Amino acid sequence: MNLVLLKSLSLNSDKENEMSWLGLFSPQKRNLKLRILLHGPAGSGKSSFINSVDSICQKRITSPAAVDNFCSGKSFTIVYKAHKIKKDKPNMYHPFVFNDIMGLEATGGVCEDDIKLAMKGHVKDGYKFNPASALDPSDQFYNQTPDENDKVHVLVCVVPAHTLSLMKGEIIRKMVNIREAARDLDIPQIAILTHIDVACPLVNGNIQNVYKSKYIKKKMEEFCDQLGIPMNCIFPVKNYHEEQDLDDDIDMLILRALKQMINFAKDKVHAD
Ligand SMILES: Nc1nc2c(ncn2[C@@H]2O[C@H](COP(=O)(O)OP(=O)(O)OP(=O)(O)O)[C@@H](O)[C@H]2O)c(=O)[nH]1
Ligand SMILES: [Mg+2]
Numbered sequence: 001m002n003l004v005l006l007k008s009l010s011l012n013s014d015k016e017n018e019m020s021w022l023g024l025f026s027p028q029k030r031n032l033k034l035r036i037l038l039h040g041p042a043g044s045g046k047s048s049f050i051n052s053v054d055s056i057c058q059k060r061i062t063s064p065a066a067v068d069n070f071c072s073g074k075s076f077t078i079v080y081k082a083h084k085i086k087k088d089k090p091n092m093y094h095p096f097v098f099n100d101i102m103g104l105e106a107t108g109g110v111c112e113d114d115i116k117l118a119m120k121g122h123v124k125d126g127y128k129f130n131p132a133s134a135l136d137p138s139d140q141f142y143n144q145t146p147d148e149n150d151k152v153h154v155l156v157c158v159v160p161a162h163t164l165s166l167m168k169g170e171i172i173r174k175m176v177n178i179r180e181a182a183r184d185l186d187i188p189q190i191a192i193l194t195h196i197d198v199a200c201p202l203v204n205g206n207i208q209n210v211y212k213s214k215y216i217k218k219k220m221e222e223f224c225d226q227l228g229i230p231m232n233c234i235f236p237v238k239n240y241h242e243e244q245d246l247d248d249d250i251d252m253l254i255l256r257a258l259k260q261m262i263n264f265a266k267d268k269v270h271a272d
Pocket of ligand 2: 076
């Protein structure tokens with residue numbers, strides 16, 4: 001058997017293992033859904049990550065979260081929305097949800113306070129973010145009595161590798177504040193580094209080069225220095241954005257990041 005065939009067989013079985021783990025896992029508390037909140041600069045790939053996970057689970061390219069191709073620097077997602085992910089069985093959903101939010105901008109974008117309220121479960125689905133002021137407790141979209149299902153169990157910071165060095169100080173300051181608020185609420189955190197294909201030609205040529213790329217490692221270190229998120233909690237991923245078919249290499253990076261999100265969220269639930 002040749003090496004290429006052997007490698008692709010082993011990748012297939014790695015992916016099958018990850019997929020069967022995903023299909024079987026349970027938060028072990030009745031009716032509890034693990035809530036994964038994504039935040040990060042406008043255009044970093046938050047909605048695309050949700051679409052990528054959904055695509056892998058549906059075994060075809062899907063796009064439940066609207067994505068913008070213009071990349072104007074202004075956030076395209078403006079409404080707070082929870083995305084459930086269907087299993088490949090009829091009417092069955094995975095026991096986790098993603099919350100997609102408006103992106104951070106140096107001036108404008110989502111208010112830091114709204115992200116803090118979302119972490120505590122105070123923001124109801126369908127809330128349209130107002131960059132000028134945070135959600136008021138008198139608003140109909142303010143949840144006065146959040147339960148365990150409304151609260152966030154893991155916070156995911158999404159940053160783009162290709163523009164990391166250009167990220168404005170004000171955005172970094174907002175991300176640090178959000179990170180500290182999550183720490184105070186004992187919410188575990190991880191980060192995903194998107195656009196690794198745009199950032200590094202070696203990775204663009206072959207996604208498997210991601211762990212060989214000195215450039216991507218440098219970007220992860222840079223991000224670790226800026227935000228203080230440990231290296232082993234930063235996951236490089238390439239989101240589906242132009243592909244018409246799934247790819248095992250892309251899937252594996254996304255599944256690894258997803259598994260860590262789920263494990264951290266489970267740890268949070270059991271610690272509470
Ligand atoms: N090449 C490449 N493009 C990506 C990747 N992830 C996202 N994109 C593209 O980047 C652009 C922005 O992606 P979105 O998913 O809309 O980003 P977002 O963080 O949801 O942005 P806002 O809702 O505006 O805050 C879109 O054109 C995506 O197709 C990636 O990993 N690689
Ligand atoms: Mg979006």
